Amino acid sequence: MTKYVGLIIVSLSIAVWAYWNGLAEAFSRWGNQEEYSHGFLIPMVTLYILWEKRGVILSSAGQPLWLGVWLVLIASMVFLIGEVSALYLLIQYAFVLVLIGLSLVIFGKGTRYTFVPILLLLFAIPLPYVIEVLLTAKLQLISSALGVSFIRFCQIPVFLEGNVIDLGVYKLQVVEACSGLRYLFPLMSLGFITAYFYRVTFWKRLVVFLATIPITILMNSFRIGVMGVLVDNWGISAAEGFLHDFEGWIIFMACAVLLFILIWLLEKLTNRKQSLAAVFAIDPIVVTSEDKNKLAAGLANIPLLLVIAILFASGIASQLLDQRSEFYPEHPPFVNFPLQINEWTGKHEKIDKDVIKKLGMTDYLLANYSNHQNETVNFYVAYYQSQRKGVSPHSPRVCIPGGGWEIAKFERTNAAGHPVNRVLIKKGEHRQLVYY
Structure with a gap:
């Protein structure tokens, strides 16, 4: 069994090595862009879910599926297009596809229990600017307008130009005019995770996930309004530095609280007697020696070896493409x-x-x-x-x-x-x- 676990580790290591350019770019954006800082947590949540469900995954594991090999082949093609066209997004999505392919050749039909946790990784992938603004630009304008309404309600003079909120002594969101809603992607990730653990019918899960959008708009508007009030009463320093970051965390936590209040209301409206702890329970873990033997038998297969070979070839191709020289046209200042x-x-x-x-x-x-x-x-x-x-x-x-x-x-x-x-x-x- 130990050597087969080693085979899994080797296949994952080769995948990370081959797709490192795209993964490194994602790590960089997680650290530099607040709206994607939740990306560091998503892989850990995925690993936690897979670990907690290891019993049902192993017990349902079946024969390796050749579909996994085809998925890895498709992922490799997407990966090469991403490398040649210099689009990190394609490389990152291809990596998620590779993980699904690996699951199919390792666990077979047991992938139905690994699919959603792996899919969760999509929320850690930073979107290209063009797609990001298409999703958030309109929402940002709505949020700014609502925030200004809150400031005016507090009897504070303010002037709104698009996303630029002019308080006279200070302008809010000058840079954020092109950055969208900062809480949207982290809260959508939290909503997806919550909906996954929520043991109810599909429509309730969908409501919880989609509710993250209006919650984000309303709370971001409230954040803008509070910032305006703070600036008017305590000066520019209230909108910068530690106070700004601390206030941002408070608002995000408030968004999470509203999400769980929504779940509580759904339970009350549908007359369910269960507590919140019960509806978020995780299946007990039972791993038998038979399950381990089943996994070992599934790992001794040609599809997995083919997948490892494809990933290794992709890694070599990545190294060769990285050695290309980039020629810059002459640019007079x-x-x-x-x-x-x-x-x-x-x-x-x-x-x-x-x-x-x-x-x-x-x-x-x-x-x-x-x-x-x-x-x-x-x-x-x-x-x-x-x-x-x-x-x-x-x-x-x-x-x-x-x-x-x-x-x-x-x-x-x-x-x-x-x-x-x-x-x-x-x-x-x-x-x-x-x-x-």
């Missing part, structure tokens, strides 16, 4: 860009350092040009030396509403033979024409 173009005279503008860090650009040009007729053109260019694996420009379609402007008209057109987006934006009585 934007500081040398001419400020006098015919009758147009320009003036450089600066972007806040926090915003530059959030955007992740290598260089930028922001200048306002005007002519003798007092016509003005705002010119902005962001330069990314490399967009390999995870770095990408922010879409104006998200940042424009985040700055308080409404997109009135959007269309595709041509400029000097190149396709461009022509956007008419408005804010009150003001109108601007944007090309990008």
Whole structure:
């Protein structure tokens, strides 16, 4: 039995080695982005669930399924596409697919008990910026509006422009205008875990999971409102540093409490007599020698050896692809860009350092040009030396509403033979024409 456990460890180790580039990027984002800091806990929760269910997993283990080999093959193709196209997301999703494939060749039909815990790892995968903003940009605008309503309810003057909340002495969420809801992904992860352990019908589990979205919006709005009140009464320091982080943790814990209050209400409304402890109980662990022998028999199989070979080949391919040299086109610094173009005279503008860090650009040009007729053109260019694996420009379609402007008209057109987006934006009585 010991040598077969060693075989499992070897196969997992090779998988981690082969997919390390994508996994390392996920670790980095967990540490650098607050909205994904819960990622460190997700693998531990998955391991805990698998350990607690080891009895039922082993007792239900059957013959290895060749479907697992095919899944690992598909995952390897996705992995190679991710390596070549420099998309970490594909590598990370492929790794989850590999784990499911390994489960199929090790536990066979017992995978029905490992599938959901492995699927939980998807909540630890940081989303690409484009997908993240599609999911959260509208929710952030709603949250900001509700937060401002709370501040005004407290008789505090405030001005809202998109996601920028101006209190006069301080502007809240200037950087968060492009970062979405910070509690959404951690709370959705908690909601999924809670729904998994919740021993009820499917519709109740679905309600618990989906409820994380409105709970996040309401509590994030409350957080914004409280921050505004603190700034108005105790100054800017109340919105920064330790107090800001401490207040964030309190709000997240309040979200979790609301989630469990919802579960309590569901139990009361459906007249169930069980306590919360009973509905979250875990099956008792019973591991027999017969189960161990069944697992050992399942491990002595060709499918597992094929999977190990595929993973090893993927690791070699990853090492070879990593040795590719990246060629950067010559980039004259934007500081040398001419400020006098015919009758147009320009003036450089600066972007806040926090915003530059959030955007992740290598260089930028922001200048306002005007002519003798007092016509003005705002010119902005962001330069990314490399967009390999995870770095990408922010879409104006998200940042424009985040700055308080409404997109009135959007269309595709041509400029000097190149396709461009022509956007008419408005804010009150003001109108601007944007090309990008």
